Amino acid sequence: MTDRRAALTETFMERLRARTPHEEEFHQAVEEVVYDTITVEKNDHAFAGARVLDRLSEPDRIISFRVVWEDDDGAVQINRGWRVQTSNAIGPYKGGLRFHPTVTPSVLKFLGFEQVFKNALTGLPLGGAKGGSDFDPKGRSDNEIMRFCHAFMAELCKYIGPDHDVPAGDINVGTREIGFLFGAYKQHRGQFHGALTGKGESFGGSAMRVEATGYGLIYFLCHMMAQAGRDLNGARIAVSGAGNVATHAAEEAIAEGATVVSLSDSSGALLAEDGLTADHIAWVREAKGAGRGLDDAPKGLRYTRGAQPWGAVEAQVLLPCATQNEMDEDALSKAIDSGAKMIAEGANMPLTAGAVRLAQQKGLAHAPGKASNAGGVAISGLEMSQNAHGQYLSAEEVRRRLKQIMGNIHDNVVSEAELRDGRPDYRQGANIAGYRKVAQAISAFGAI
Numbered sequence: 223m224t225d226r227r228a229a230l231t232e233t234f235m236e237r238l239r240a241r242t243p244h245e246e247e248f249h250q251a252v253e254e255v256v257y258d259t260i261t262v263e264k265n266d267h268a269f270a271g272a273r274v275l276d277r278l279s280e281p282d283r284i285i286s287f288r289v290v291w292e293d294d295d296g297a298v299q300i301n302r303g304w305r306v307q308t309s310n311a312i313g314p315y316k317g318g319l320r321f322h323p324t325v326t327p328s329v330l331k332f333l334g335f336e337q338v339f340k341n342a343l344t345g346l347p348l349g350g351a352k353g354g355s356d357f358d359p360k361g362r363s364d365n366e367i368m369r370f371c372h373a374f375m376a377e378l379c380k381y382i383g384p385d386h387d388v389p390a391g392d393i394n395v396g397t398r399e400i401g402f403l404f405g406a407y408k409q410h411r412g413q414f415h416g417a418l419t420g421k422g423e424s425f426g427g428s429a430m431r432v433e434a435t436g437y438g439l440i441y442f443l444c445h446m447m448a449q450a451g452r453d454l455n456g457a458r459i460a461v462s463g464a465g466n467v468a469t470h471a472a473e474e475a476i477a478e479g480a481t482v483v484s485l486s487d488s489s490g491a492l493l494a495e496d497g498l499t500a501d502h503i504a505w506v507r508e509a510k511g512a513g514r515g516l517d518d519a520p521k522g523l524r525y526t527r528g529a530q531p532w533g534a535v536e537a538q539v540l541l542p543c544a545t546q547n548e549m550d551e552d553a554l555s556k557a558i559d560s561g562a563k564m565i566a567e568g569a570n571m572p573l574t575a576g577a578v579r580l581a582q583q584k585g586l587a588h589a590p591g592k593a594s595n596a597g598g599v600a601i602s603g604l605e606m607s608q609n610a611h612g613q614y615l616s617a618e619e620v621r622r623r624l625k626q627i628m629g630n631i632h633d634n635v636v637s638e639a640e641l642r643d644g645r646p647d648y649r650q651g652a653n654i655a656g657y658r659k660v661a662q663a664i665s666a667f668g669a670i
């Protein structure tokens with residue numbers, strides 16, 4: 223069985239690599255899903271006939287455009303913008319926008335591909351997409367960021383809309399940028415409707431969307447802990463990143479009684495042997511919001527330049543919440559030596575393929591981002607329905623639904639997962655559960 227899966231996966235990947243050379247991140251994301259689902263497809267007459275995996279590994283379309291804007295010196299700047307609309311099989315295209323110099327079509331194709339399965343797991347009618355630009359906001363003034371967002375949306379607005387494609391935030395795109403983008407959308411289209419999520423609450427945003435990804439990650443982790451016969455109280459947790467997902471995950475983990483021993487940014491690791499406090503997190507948010515580094519850490523914290531948090535401090539749980547491929551085999555190996563038993567991904571694809579294999583060999587419980595970080599897009603889905611109906615939910619009600627959705631995702635994933643030494647294979651369960659839902663829709667449409 224495993225040999226057949228490996229052989230079928232290799233044949234599939236050879237064709238994909240030949241068609242899309244040099245798209246390493248995209249290949250990595252596709253290979254992981256194909257390995258877990260290709261025999262599900264081959265064993266189902268309708269899915270096999272519809273060639274679901276072949277279709278999903280070719281996005282519906284990739285929109286590519288030039289973004290021209292003026293910097294504070296009056297000089298013309300030119301960036302590249304993209305929207306990858308991967309699949310609208312079960313609902314409108316949905317997924318975030320990322321502004322970072324590392325953004326390429328390969329990165330956005332991997333993120334759009336992952337988003338299809340994640341959005342299916344939420345149980346909501348959401349297709350998958352991702353977009354962004356190679357624009358680097360680091361060192362740019364507020365006015366420059368605003369002008370860039372307005373120029374980006376002047377083009378993107380032609381391709382999105384509440385029933386068609388609904389972008390949201392991702393790295394370097396938070397509530398402020400969504401405000402600039404929504405203002406430009408409204409201006410160009412002359413319509414006020416929910417074409418973006420993550421909006422400010424005064425113009426149609428949902429309560430708790432800002433917190434949803436990080437808090438949802440902790441609710442998912444609570445279920446993983448319960449599955450393993452434990453709970454979060456007293457657990458030591460290493461978190462990477464210092465942005466939206468990382469700081470909200472740290473905040474909620476502390477509220478659940480855990481000891482959070484780290485955060486990090488692209489320059490180094492912020493370590494707290496005795497645990498971070500709510501004040502520490504507020505300091506990190508303030509420093510990052512003002513564009514400063516974390517070197518000037520308050521008492522009780524240690525910032526080590528060039529370091530990662532993995533293995534630097536004892537921790538049983540790892541929450542990588544920064545970016546793709548941030549944890550390689552070496553880093554995970556150090557973390558395992560320091561006590562790691564469980565990983566729940568806050569970022570999208572934060573482990574290299576080698577680290578994924580090591581986690582499996584060493585028997586760690588390992589939840590992929592498409593399951594454990596789905597809380598953000600789930601609340602985006604609720605924002606869309608609140609916009610459509612003009613009726614808004616309280617923060618308490620959104621939190622209650624977020625907990626329920628994360629519990630449902632956990633149970634659905636476990637029900638599709640093989641047990642290894644009594645532990646569910648979360649990666650396999652998430653890939654199969656997401657695949658099945660999308661495949662049922664695609665195979666119902668016929669050859670179109």
Ligand SMILES: NC(=O)C1=CN([C@@H]2O[C@H](COP(=O)(O)OP(=O)(O)OC[C@H]3O[C@@H](n4cnc5c(N)ncnc54)[C@H](O)[C@@H]3O)[C@@H](O)[C@H]2O)C=CC1
Binds near residue numbers: 486595
């Ligand atoms: N914002 C959301 O709702 C969701 C975000 N995600 C994923 O979570 C991850 C983080 O996104 P956000 O927190 O929204 O972005 P953000 O822009 O708020 O924060 C990103 C943080 O990661 C840090 N970072 C970047 N590269 C790093 C590296 N190589 N090492 C250590 N730190 C690094 C940055 O310093 C920054 O503090 C991304 O992978 C994103 O795709 C996933 C689901 C939803």
Ligand SMILES: O=C(O)CCC(=O)C(=O)O
Binds near residue numbers: 316317596
């Ligand atoms: O809220 C959304 O639409 C997208 C969130 C996102 O980009 C993600 O789940 O990776």
